[in-house]
Amino acid sequence: MPVPILKQRDYLIASVQAALSDADLTDLRDNLSNQVGRFRSRGVIIDVTVLDVIDSFATRTLRSVAHMLKLRGAETVIVGIQPDVAFAMVQLGLTLEGVGTELDLEEGLAHLDRVMKLRGANGV
Amino acid sequence: MHLAEKRPALLRELVSHLREHREQLREEWARRITDAHLLSEMTQEEVFSEATAVYDNYVEVLETGIVEALQAYARDLSERIIPRGIETHEVIGIVLLLRDVLARSLFKKYQHDFDLFNRVLDAYEPAANRIANTVAVSFVRERERIIRQQQEAIRELSTPVLPVRERLLILPISGVIDSQRARQLTEKLLNGIRDHRAKVVVMDVTGVPTIDATVANHLVQAVEASRLMGASVILTGLSSASAQTLVTLGVDLSKMHSVGDLQSGIEEAELLLRRKAPAQEAPAT
Numbered sequence: 001m002p003v004p005i006l007k008q009r010d011y012l013i014a015s016v017q018a019a020l021s022d023a024d025l026t027d028l029r030d031n032l033s034n035q036v037g038r039f040r041s042r043g044v045i046i047d048v049t050v051l052d053v054i055d056s057f058a059t060r061t062l063r064s065v066a067h068m069l070k071l072r073g074a075e076t077v078i079v080g081i082q083p084d085v086a087f088a089m090v091q092l093g094l095t096l097e098g099v100g101t102e103l104d105l106e107e108g109l110a111h112l113d114r115v116m117k118l119r120g121a122n123g124v
Numbered sequence: 125m126h127l128a129e130k131r132p133a134l135l136r137e138l139v140s141h142l143r144e145h146r147e148q149l150r151e152e153w154a155r156r157i158t159d160a161h162l163l164s165e166m167t168q169e170e171v172f173s174e175a176t177a178v179y180d181n182y183v184e185v186l187e188t189g190i191v192e193a194l195q196a197y198a199r200d201l202s203e204r205i206i207p208r209g210i211e212t213h214e215v216i217g218i219v220l221l222l223r224d225v226l227a228r229s230l231f232k233k234y235q236h237d238f239d240l241f242n243r244v245l246d247a248y249e250p251a252a253n254r255i256a257n258t259v260a261v262s263f264v265r266e267r268e269r270i271i272r273q274q275q276e277a278i279r280e281l282s283t284p285v286l287p288v289r290e291r292l293l294i295l296p297i298s299g300v301i302d303s304q305r306a307r308q309l310t311e312k313l314l315n316g317i318r319d320h321r322a323k324v325v326v327m328d329v330t331g332v333p334t335i336d337a338t339v340a341n342h343l344v345q346a347v348e349a350s351r352l353m354g355a356s357v358i359l360t361g362l363s364s365a366s367a368q369t370l371v372t373l374g375v376d377l378s379k380m381h382s383v384g385d386l387q388s389g390i391e392e393a394e395l396l397l398r399r400k401a402p403a404q405e406a407p408a409t
Contacts, residue, residue, distance in 0.1 A: 081352045083317070084314075091345065101354055103355070111354075
């Protein structure tokens with residue numbers, strides 16, 4: 001089942017609805033890449049509140065999504081990682097290093113706004 | 125197993141003897157309890173009242189061979205007396221005293237027929253042993269249950285999560301941290317971040333005597349997990365001994381933002397919060 005992607009201002013918000021298969025994850029990566037290009041979005045939020053497992057494949061894919069989108073001009077923030085998911089991830093050494101993470105959607109938007117402001121200040 | 129199936133006639137005789145002499149034997153027993161300085165935490169009335177209940181239960185088990193009622197009573201009694209500081213040896217002591225009081229009474233009755241006395245004892249002994257065992261085990265089990273409960277409560281109390289300002293949590297940790305506690309700590313921390321929507325957590329370890337490599341790794345994990353939830357952690361109160369140990373062990377603390385004391389930690393936290401404040405907030409003038 002594809003992850004719905006909504007457009008909000010300059011940002012895209014992908015809300016994961018259910019556990020993601022490996023195929024779902026790669027689809028998400030491709031869809032986001034296309035949509036960022038299509039709407040020239042500057043920020044992407046991936047909301048994983050619903051997930052109670054984030055394994056190594058998911059972690060790697062999310063990181064590669066973030067890197068890909070950065071190359072296309074968009075900042076990525078992962079939001080909604082739950083306490084026990086976060087705990088399990090660090091125990092397995094999965095750190096999502098290099099990707100922004102925030103508590104929830106509201107914080108994710110604030111994070112993107114801050115980054116945009118910085119970009120604007122730096123003339124990016 | 126119904127003990128009453130064995131030697132039923134003798135047991136019946138035994139039981140009726142014990143019922144007949146109930147008042148006298150019970151009194152003797154209560155007196156011996158006091159003489160032995162057992163149950164000193166309880167008043168005379170209380171001792172007598174419990175003695176009555178135990179005596180009647182005791183005779184009941186001898187008669188029916190069914191221990192369930194006695195088990196239930198023993199559990200209930202334990203629940204009541206353990207908080208009053210009554211020890212295991214006291215409980216076992218009073219049951220053995222009763223056993224002795226009753227045995228002597230039987231001897232007095234049957235002493236003129238040694239053979240009969242032996243048969244009475246054959247009927248009495250296994251039942252009496254089972255009773256002593258049942259009471260002792262119930263008491264000990266209840267004690268263990270209470271100890272586990274208390275340990276849980278202590279663990280809960282020793283890891284408070286304090287919301288100090290908006291978006292700022294303080295986690296004061298004191299005492300020894302083992303792996304289990306570290307895990308609980310991390311759980312409380314992460315749940316606290318979610319519940320209070322914290323962006324910064326000041327984790328103060330002033331009260332932790334030693335931090336070895338294992339504990340340090342747990343702390344690093346806690347910090348990384350917090351980051352995944354969008355919160356930064358500032359570690360404060362690391363003793364110089366602990367700092368030395370960690371450096372020597374080569375623990376990777378690059379992921380840890382560490383500051384001297386709690387006060388500096390809070391100031392640092394407020395700086396961080398201002399930097400992370402929403403972009404659209406009007407600057408204070």
